[in-house]
Amino acid sequence: MLHYLSMEDFGGPGAMTTSHFSLRKAVSLLNSFAKTRSLSKGLQVHAKLLVFGLTFHISNTALVAMYSLCNNIAYAQEIFEKLEPKNLYAYNMMIRGFANNGLSEKALFLYKRLLSQGLKPDNLTYPSVIKACACLNSLQAGRDVHIDAINNGYEFDSFVANSLLNMYLKCGRFEDAKDLFNRIPERTVVAWNTMIAGFSQNGRHHKALEIFDQMKVSGVLADEATMVSVLPVCANLRDVERGRAIHAYIDERGFGDNLLVRNSLIDMYAKCGCLEDARRLFNEAPQRNVISWTSMIGGYVLMGLVFEALSLFSQMQPTKVRPNSLSISILLSGCASSSFLRYGKFVHGYAIRNNIEFDVVVETALIDMYAKCGKLDLGYRLFMKTSRQRTVPWNAIISGFAQNGTAEEAVKLFKQMLQESVCPDNATIVGLIPAYANLVDIRHGMNIHGFLIKAGFDLAVEIATGLIDIYSKSGCLEFTRKIFDGIEGKDVVCYSAIIAGYGMHGHGGEVIFLYEQMLNCGLKPNEITFTSILYACSHAGLVDQGLQFFRSMVASHHIKANVDHYACIVDLLGRNGRIKEAHDIIREMPLEPNHAVWGALLGACVIHQNVELAEVAIESLLKIEPNNTGNYVLLSNLYASVGRWEDAEKVRNFMKDSGLRKMPGWSFIELKQQGLGIEPQVR
Structure with missing residues (x-):
């Protein structure tokens, strides 16, 4: 490769004056260009050395350093391998070049070669080698290098110590990092x-x-x-x-x-x-650079101000700053709802025109955006165009199908992912687990649980919380509790999940116990926690406790009640015959009652045969969801139960004249269990 370099490659003989050109000057120039990362100028000096035959050991060592620091590893390695004898400086520069260019395994191999040659590493060797260990997440290799540094008296050298701290932190060894940090003299x-x-x-x-x-x-x-x-x-x-x-x-x-x-x-x-x-x-x-613009756009998206984000993106266009893949992906995340689909397509068009459509970050954001807008067909078409050897696009499409209620398709895609030898990661599993929860089948739940164990996945809080949801919905509270008890570092999300699980099965006492346990752990409940608690109290008939939780949520925890909380309170009171109180709650709501709130009142009126308030509820429901046949059927049944047959007939005739038909109930059985049929990939 290097044998073909000539002066013509770098502008001809006039590119650099030949007067007073010497080996000493060449080495000085190479060292200078290495510091400034001036590869093109370094190439010119190299060409001069070849022309004048000044390819001595000292100049070749300087060339190794220059090419390594300028990230031209191929040239550096070719010269290094021909260099005899190889001194510590050449090794240091070559190891540094490998480490800085993501070639960590080569850096470690070269370090071992250095030791085998009887050379003694110094404070310039260790930082690059330790960086390679950190990049490989190789704790044992890092420990071995640390011991070497101690034996050679370099542990507390500023460069070495900082590299060791970084390595331990990247490997998640916080106590080791703190121990070393506390022992550093200065x-x-x-x-x-x-x-x-x-x-x-x-x-x-x-x-x-x-x-x-x-x-x-x-x-x-x-x-x-x-x-x-x-x-x-x-x-x-x-x-x-x-x-x-x-x-x-x-x-x-x-x-x-x-x-x-x-x-x-x-x-x-x-x-x-x-x-x-x-x-x-x-x-x-x-x-301002692209990070300035992206941070500001991201802030608007985070606060739901999508139009402001799009406006700022438009203001960015006339400037010299070009949006990068992260800028585009953040904008697309803001457009990930059906009301902003049109604008998401505009951003997609921008990505196509600027040739960043196939950047993996943009691809993934596009798939996610179309899936969240309910356009699974468009998301899937994009997915089929991606390089399916990468995990991230698979994660986006699997999560998209799972979130859109197509659980079976999500599971099939996961199976296909494994068949194509693409390794899933934690994000894959977090996106997939809702699909298994929606299948509500204990066998499928145990299947994915077994796969995770055999494939070597750590059951991190996010994954364990998903398994709690699966087993809860399948009615297997024993497994639910075992997983919950085994979680280290429980957070409010996993507590909310198990509270919801016990709540949906009417275990109000256990819900209250878990809530108190969560508070004793210093965790603060959130909106979802209280929704689960109020739901549990409603189904367990714990009226007074439910009302107390509702008051505590607002007064003690300063959480503003949302429409779901009010629906639970109306249901709580209504189920227990306190229908007038439930109606008073609705009238005093600071929010507009939705179909769930009025539906809870109507359901209670049917149970307790309160026709007057049922008519109030149905009047509001007909405005919110006029085509929901279930509401008409409930009212007709209520009229019939109190002997108002003519009114019941009027409701049925109105449905018939309006072309509304009640969907027949249905159930299913699995005639032949398909399962996943997957072989775990050991991590």
């Missing part, structure tokens, strides 16, 4: 930043803030990188007060004009819902 700002970023990126946001506070107490001054690490923590916690305090510190230190810091501030305010603050920072920015 902790630099880089070490503190590494710890803050590592805990934040692993979802341990409160711990990241705790470390940031410890840093301030220690007297180490934060820098711009600290701000870029800690602001996303505030964004993820939606802690705008802490974010404002950090913003004040940024102004005090004069970091505000740093583009990365300003982008982090925009993102923090946007994710905390403070869009005015975010937009002010955006408008006042001396310069």
Whole structure:
């Protein structure tokens, strides 16, 4: 490859003056171009060396360094392999090149070669090797390198220690990282930043803030990188007060004009819902890059302000900043409802015109958008055009079918995914599990559960919560409880799931016990938790407890009651004959009652033969859903049950004249169990 380089390749003999060109000057230039990552200039120097025959050991070593740092690994490796003898500097540069270009296994192999040659690694060797271990998530290899560094006296070298901290954090070994961090004699700002970023990126946001506070107490001054690490923590916690305090510190230190810091501030305010603050920072920015625009667009989408996001996207077009795949995917996520389908198609058109339609992030967002808009046919057509060897598009289409009530198709797609040797990940399973829950079949539930165990999946909280939903809906509360009890780090979502499971089967006492247990664990219930609790109280006849929970939700937990909560309360009172109270609740609602609220009242009136309020309920229901035959049938049956046969006949005749027909009830049996028929892929 390198044998064909000539001066003509780099502009001819005049491209670089030949006067005073020497080996020393060439090496100096190569070192300079390596630092500035000037590959084209480095190529010219290499051509000069070939022309003048100055291919000595020192120049070839400098070439290895230049090509490695300029990410031209093929050239660097060819020169390195011919270099004899290979010194530590050449090894360091080659290992660094491999590590920086994602060739982690080659970096580790070369490190072993270095040791076999009797060379002693130094503080430039270890950071690259440790980075390769982190990229491979190879904890054991990382530990081995750590021991080497200790034996050679480099454990507390600033570069080595920071690399080790990063490696342990990426491998999820938080205690190892903390132990090393606490033993470092002089902790630099880089070490503190590494710890803050590592805990934040692993979802341990409160711990990241705790470390940031410890840093301030220690007297180490934060820098711009600290701000870029800690602001996303505030964004993820939606802690705008802490974010404002950090913003004040940024102004005090004069970091505000740093583009990365300003982008982090925009993102923090946007994710905390403070869009005015975010937009002010955006408008006042001396310069903006694609991250600035994307953060602001993402903030609008997050708050449901899709038109504002689309407007900002339009304003972006005349500028020199081009949207990237993330910008497009965020816009598409905002258009993922039927009311915005038209705009989603416009964004799709933009992606086609700008040749980013087949970027995997955009592909996945498009499939997801069409699926959530109910256009599964369009989503599936896009999916069939993708490279189906990647997991992410499969996740989008499987989740799309599962969310649109086509559970069988979702399961079939999962089976096809495995047949095409595409490995599912946690996101695949989280998207698939609702399909199994909707099948309401204990055998299918046990099938997927067994697959997960045999395939080596860790039953993380999200997956375990899905299994709780499957077994609950299948009526197998024993399995439900076993899975719940085995979850480490239970969150409000898994508590809400098991509360809903016991609630749907009328186990009100167990629901109350689990709710109290959740509070004792320091978890705060959310809207869904209370919906499940109120539903459970309704079906278990726990009227007073249900009303107490409703009052507590509003007064103690400051959760605004939604229409589902009111429907549960109306059902709770109505089932127990307190129909007038239920009607009073509806009249006093600060929200517009929907079909579920009036339907709950109508159902209670039928049970307790209250014709007067049934007529009030049916009058509202006919405005909301005039074609729902079930409401007419309930009213007709109520009239018949109290002997008002003429009124019952009038309702039936009205249905007939209006062309409304009651759909006959149906049930099904599975004549031949198909199952998944899958072989687990061991992870």
